[in-house]
Amino acid sequence: MDMANQARIKETAEKYGTDKVVVILGGAEAESAGLTAETVIAGDPTYAGPLTNVALGLPVYHIFELKDLIDPQVYEDQISMMEMVLNVEEIITEMSDIRSQYQDG
Amino acid sequence: MVSKEFFADKKICILGDRDGIPGPAIAECMQTVGGEILFTSTECFV
Amino acid sequence: MASEVTKGGSLVNFPVIRATAYVLVHAPDILMGHGTTITMERVKNPDSEYLKALPGHLRSFQEAVGYLPNQVYIGNAHPRQLTDHPSPWYQHPVEPRTQGRFGQILDQAEFYGLMKIADSFNLVELSAEFAASIKDKLPTANLSAKHFAQLDRTRDLQEIEEMVVSHQADGLYQDGQLVGCVREAHDTDPNLSAHVVFENLVCKASGVLALVNLLERFQIDPKEIDYIIETSEEAIGDMNQRGGGNLAKAIGEIGNCENASGADIRGFCAGPAHGILSAAALVRAGIFKNVVVLAGGSSAKLGMNSRDHVNKQMPVLEDMIGGYAILISENDGINPVIRTDIVGKHKIGSGSSPQAVIQAIVADPLERNGLKITDVDIFAPELQNPEITVPAGAGDVPLANYKMIGAMAVKRGELDKSELAQFTTSHGMTGFAPTQGHIPSGVPLLGVIREELLQGKIKRAMVIGKGSLFLGRMTDLFDGISLILEPNQGLSHGSELKLEDVKEQVRLILAEAMEQAAESLARR
Numbered sequence: 001m002d003m004a005n006q007a008r009i010k011e012t013a014e015k016y017g018t019d020k021v022v023v024i025l026g027g028a029e030a031e032s033a034g035l036t037a038e039t040v041i042a043g044d045p046t047y048a049g050p051l052t053n054v055a056l057g058l059p060v061y062h063i064f065e066l067k068d069l070i071d072p073q074v075y076e077d078q079i080s081m082m083e084m085v086l087n088v089e090e091i092i093t094e095m096s097d098i099r100s101q102y103q104d105g
Numbered sequence: 106m107v108s109k110e111f112f113a114d115k116k117i118c119i120l121g122d123r124d125g126i127p128g129p130a131i132a133e134c135m136q137t138v139g140g141e142i143l144f145t146s147t148e149c150f151v
Numbered sequence: 152m153a154s155e156v157t158k159g160g161s162l163v164n165f166p167v168i169r170a171t172a173y174v175l176v177h178a179p180d181i182l183m184g185h186g187t188t189i190t191m192e193r194v195k196n197p198d199s200e201y202l203k204a205l206p207g208h209l210r211s212f213q214e215a216v217g218y219l220p221n222q223v224y225i226g227n228a229h230p231r232q233l234t235d236h237p238s239p240w241y242q243h244p245v246e247p248r249t250q251g252r253f254g255q256i257l258d259q260a261e262f263y264g265l266m267k268i269a270d271s272f273n274l275v276e277l278s279a280e281f282a283a284s285i286k287d288k289l290p291t292a293n294l295s296a297k298h299f300a301q302l303d304r305t306r307d308l309q310e311i312e313e314m315v316v317s318h319q320a321d322g323l324y325q326d327g328q329l330v331g332c333v334r335e336a337h338d339t340d341p342n343l344s345a346h347v348v349f350e351n352l353v354c355k356a357s358g359v360l361a362l363v364n365l366l367e368r369f370q371i372d373p374k375e376i377d378y379i380i381e382t383s384e385e386a387i388g389d390m391n392q393r394g395g396g397n398l399a400k401a402i403g404e405i406g407n408c409e410n411a412s413g414a415d416i417r418g419f420c421a422g423p424a425h426g427i428l429s430a431a432a433l434v435r436a437g438i439f440k441n442v443v444v445l446a447g448g449s450s451a452k453l454g455m456n457s458r459d460h461v462n463k464q465m466p467v468l469e470d471m472i473g474g475y476a477i478l479i480s481e482n483d484g485i486n487p488v489i490r491t492d493i494v495g496k497h498k499i500g501s502g503s504s505p506q507a508v509i510q511a512i513v514a515d516p517l518e519r520n521g522l523k524i525t526d527v528d529i530f531a532p533e534l535q536n537p538e539i540t541v542p543a544g545a546g547d548v549p550l551a552n553y554k555m556i557g558a559m560a561v562k563r564g565e566l567d568k569s570e571l572a573q574f575t576t577s578h579g580m581t582g583f584a585p586t587q588g589h590i591p592s593g594v595p596l597l598g599v600i601r602e603e604l605l606q607g608k609i610k611r612a613m614v615i616g617k618g619s620l621f622l623g624r625m626t627d628l629f630d631g632i633s634l635i636l637e638p639n640q641g642l643s644h645g646s647e648l649k650l651e652d653v654k655e656q657v658r659l660i661l662a663e664a665m666e667q668a669a670e671s672l673a674r675r
Contacts, residue, residue, distance in 0.1 A: 022115045046462075070138055071134075081558045
């Protein structure tokens, strides 16, 4: 995850409260999406960025997971084609696993 | 799974991926879900 | 009516791709000193495990040259050979040939010599011992004696060390030893700092290397070149004009292109595609006959994903500075043409969803010309080496692009979903280019495409350049350009209308009209 984005998320959580902030991801690969999710929940696992040892516990979702909540036409125009390109199942499973592993409840 | 109501009062941070789903595309989608989008970014690793 | 003027094909004489050159420079010490992933880490985390481990993951010149993707880049192997080559490729070296059909791989030490040759302001200092050790090894073609003489101007190593220590210069290191430096061009102007001058000279020198390889390997007289377009991502200037530019002309000067002028085109990674588009337009309009589009590489991007490579016990693969040069010329009846009538562009209003991007760049120009996505035999989008990007979590970028193009074809009913996987192999290539930003974007495959069009192996190719403009924080937009390449159909009958032909046509038209008038009068 980009260092600058780590800092931005940290700042935002400090300003609005960790119960108000939600992170939405668009990562292409399950592994990198999982890493980003873990970072905003439990802290930077690579100990490289501003979220090192900072566990914000933020709710985080990949956009693929929110398909049912999004206006179908908008989803069709913006996202649908990428369902043929990316490994949707792998990403959704990884996100779920990371949340179970690192988030309370 | 999470519901639309959950997002209604939330502040949303979007981390898009140039080779996945870019930030603006996610933003368009989240606008139909709810919540306030605080920032949208797109990462590029190549 | 008979059409004498259009006999033999279209009137339009499209510009052609006459020559292609690709070069690489092995630059492990430059990586350590200027790759931003490394320099940023030194600032934030100077004691990190990553920095300690990094030197142990650097490749030797032999290893870098024997790396199959690098051999592919300079034209010694076809990209399709990567499919069957045992992986990981870095553990299965091939014959380490420094010269290739399209170019060469240069050693870092020799590259420092080239930086000195390319330096017009005595900012590069080399120690006498070092200069002597490399002088005989440098590529001599198209580099004149006056440029070579630069290597005789050396500096005492102690003085070089003092300049580096006092931050008036950035060191040039070979195997960790100081052998020279690049001085600041001004003591307070931040845009002429040693670091900026260093980056610019790396780009200039690798651009020069690409140019001289182009001229030499395709036996082109430098005097033939009318215009040069440079498409890297560097900004050339001082504090009052930070991106003034025209590295193109600076490069052309070292390459002895005395009849050329030039300019720089900037478009992030889509720069080369914009450059080729402009060059094609200049030639098509008859303004110039021979336009070179080129760019050197980036020292900043070296080792960009090396943290992940080190973590995964891999060698650092991003140790190569890339360069390319393409010659676009007026139609010669032989070389493959650039169809200046089938151009794709991502418009400001196109939208930034992947679908909208592919629609605008790939689907729209084909549709406007009655073509399907499946009518294009080979696509050349971004061609980054997946062995570099996959371990860093960035995926296989060329493959993702091919999947998106295929997915678009599926959405348009031109392809069945079950054929998508096959499409990516039959219409695509495995990536092999270094992650040097603008370098992998479409251009690396032009050498192969040109040859296969000449050999009749393929009938149509599309080159795609895409740019992440949002990185500059001036816009959130993407950008992209696509161009179609096809075999030459032979020159049409004169690119100018012959007056006799026009008069004959007018006579025929008048005769027909008079006949019709006479008939209609007779009927009344």
